[in-house]
Amino acid sequence: MAQEPVIEVRDLVVELKGNRVLNGVTLDVYRGEILGFVGASGAGKSVLTRTILGLLPKRLGRISVFGVNLDEAGEVQRQEIERRWGILFQQGALFSSLTVGENVEFPIREYLDLSDRLMTEIAITKLEMVGLKPDVYRKYPSELSGGMIKRVALARALALDPEILFLDEPTSGLDPISAGDFDQLILTLQRVSSMAVFMVTHDLDSLHTICDRIAVLGDGKIIEAGTMDTMLASQHPWLKAYFHGVRARTGLKAAARN
Amino acid sequence: MTAGILLSSQTRGDSVELSAAGSWTAEYASAIEPQVDAATRGVTAHSVAINIARVDYLDTYGAWLIERTLRSWTSQGRDARLVGLREDYRGLFDKVHSGTQTLSPPPPRRNSIMATLESVGMTMASVGADLVMLAQMLGSLLVALKRVILRPTSFRFTSMVHQLERVGWRAVPIVLLITVLIGAILAQQGIFHFRKFGADIFVIDMVGVLVLREVGVLIVCIMVAGRSGSSYTAELGAMRMREEVDALRTMGFDPVEVLILPRIIALIIAVPILTFLGSMAALYGGGLVSWLYGGIQPEVFLARLREAVTSTTFEVGMIKAPFMALVIGIVACVEGLQVQGSAESLGEKTTNSVVKSIFLVIVLDGVFAMFFAAIGM
Numbered sequence: 001m002a003q004e005p006v007i008e009v010r011d012l013v014v015e016l017k018g019n020r021v022l023n024g025v026t027l028d029v030y031r032g033e034i035l036g037f038v039g040a041s042g043a044g045k046s047v048l049t050r051t052i053l054g055l056l057p058k059r060l061g062r063i064s065v066f067g068v069n070l071d072e073a074g075e076v077q078r079q080e081i082e083r084r085w086g087i088l089f090q091q092g093a094l095f096s097s098l099t100v101g102e103n104v105e106f107p108i109r110e111y112l113d114l115s116d117r118l119m120t121e122i123a124i125t126k127l128e129m130v131g132l133k134p135d136v137y138r139k140y141p142s143e144l145s146g147g148m149i150k151r152v153a154l155a156r157a158l159a160l161d162p163e164i165l166f167l168d169e170p171t172s173g174l175d176p177i178s179a180g181d182f183d184q185l186i187l188t189l190q191r192v193s194s195m196a197v198f199m200v201t202h203d204l205d206s207l208h209t210i211c212d213r214i215a216v217l218g219d220g221k222i223i224e225a226g227t228m229d230t231m232l233a234s235q236h237p238w239l240k241a242y243f244h245g246v247r248a249r250t251g252l253k254a255a256a257r258n
Numbered sequence: 259m260t261a262g263i264l265l266s267s268q269t270r271g272d273s274v275e276l277s278a279a280g281s282w283t284a285e286y287a288s289a290i291e292p293q294v295d296a297a298t299r300g301v302t303a304h305s306v307a308i309n310i311a312r313v314d315y316l317d318t319y320g321a322w323l324i325e326r327t328l329r330s331w332t333s334q335g336r337d338a339r340l341v342g343l344r345e346d347y348r349g350l351f352d353k354v355h356s357g358t359q360t361l362s363p364p365p366p367r368r369n370s371i372m373a374t375l376e377s378v379g380m381t382m383a384s385v386g387a388d389l390v391m392l393a394q395m396l397g398s399l400l401v402a403l404k405r406v407i408l409r410p411t412s413f414r415f416t417s418m419v420h421q422l423e424r425v426g427w428r429a430v431p432i433v434l435l436i437t438v439l440i441g442a443i444l445a446q447q448g449i450f451h452f453r454k455f456g457a458d459i460f461v462i463d464m465v466g467v468l469v470l471r472e473v474g475v476l477i478v479c480i481m482v483a484g485r486s487g488s489s490y491t492a493e494l495g496a497m498r499m500r501e502e503v504d505a506l507r508t509m510g511f512d513p514v515e516v517l518i519l520p521r522i523i524a525l526i527i528a529v530p531i532l533t534f535l536g537s538m539a540a541l542y543g544g545g546l547v548s549w550l551y552g553g554i555q556p557e558v559f560l561a562r563l564r565e566a567v568t569s570t571t572f573e574v575g576m577i578k579a580p581f582m583a584l585v586i587g588i589v590a591c592v593e594g595l596q597v598q599g600s601a602e603s604l605g606e607k608t609t610n611s612v613v614k615s616i617f618l619v620i621v622l623d624g625v626f627a628m629f630f631a632a633i634g635m
Contacts, residue, residue: 112288140600
């Protein structure tokens, strides 16, 4: 694997209403890898993601994306970076007043100057790539099931062929079969385009099956980062509870059987 | 990244090979498309191939453009092939190739005259449906009220007080401000025109009767519809979108009793109080302008007002207030509960709530005017 970091987070400190949520987080995400990001509920996983995305202000530290320090990036440079990443929000965050097609075309329309025909074709290609039928194109998000909303949101996140894909609990709220399919979908799409995937998840199956590396957040810091074997060998109490708990053992057994 | 994008052709007998090079990516897609289209039209050979061995970068956009060209050649009856596919791009091409792109054609546009007529008809039908829904809501309110009277402990008193603070207490400053201004404007206009025929003093009659009977309650109700009715609709609508209303129902609670009854009772209490305060403020504003602009001393104003206005005038205004509050509350809640999933629908229903409740308040005012005229008040 090419060890070129696309996201570098150094000594990041974030405070929310006076609470120090992140206290010196240092993390790298490399090109072409799927990084699973875990941590207890409320540990600040979403805060870190939102801080990298620029949705929350940071107190101290440095965040570089594609080698550009976000603090020093001008507006144009920042927009250039934003065009190269795609985000799948937990609830999908589709624009409810636009059709599925318009949702997927939205970033394309903003950033690229394409003919209407090509734009429609690309939108349908993206929808088919995420496993949807072309006839969802004219539907509204309120007419879709939860799983379909996630897929449409993924298609929108992938609209500009991003180099980094952020996924916020992509399989939460899906049944195990759909969740497994969704994992495989992410894996396939990642292999196809060799993008970096930053995935916040609680799904042990996802961690086993598709993540190249896992980073664990606890007490405002990265407790451990490495492969699944590193996680299993770790002596940290929270990690032992997480990866050797009842649910983890059944998951591991299932993984071993396959 | 090199911006190079080209399709040069090599002809050998009846077969043509086009070769692609450079970056076939999203940012160059708009420049590549015309070249691809030209290639699609310009080829006459039976056997065509695209060689992509020299492509530096390829993403979904480039892959689709190549796939599209191959497809149109195939549909023209040619023998189309892809050559020089690198192993790392095979997955991408497989993905793009497996797409069907079968989009059903958009529903045909209808005749605009027919569409207008249809929308008029729909609107008329929806007016009827609205009336039915308002009556339904009134019915469920009465049922909830009966339950609450039989079992007073089930009434959400805290919620009612909270709503009363929001729609009553916090509305006082803005209601006072607006009604003082309205009273002042009425008096100023009256004095300006009445002075021409020396009837300045009758301005007091006009302001007194107008404010107490009509303007005070109307202005307050319009303010409340805009301020509190809209917030009721938006609140209930957001609760519906987040399935909070459904949650209540499944826990065995009646949303009308829990959410709507306290809100409407709070309005029914608040609007008469606001009407009283508003009317007094309007009289104050009228008196102030009469004094400063019309030169009518406050003692004269008060004495004249006592003659011009009877307690009936005051009662007529105050009797209307709770009924108007009920109308505003019911319209706001009915609209709120009709909100569908989208943000757009929330906005639409909030607008509807304000427009409909102001309209109904004015209609109701007219009905009351006829009623009071008939019974001689």
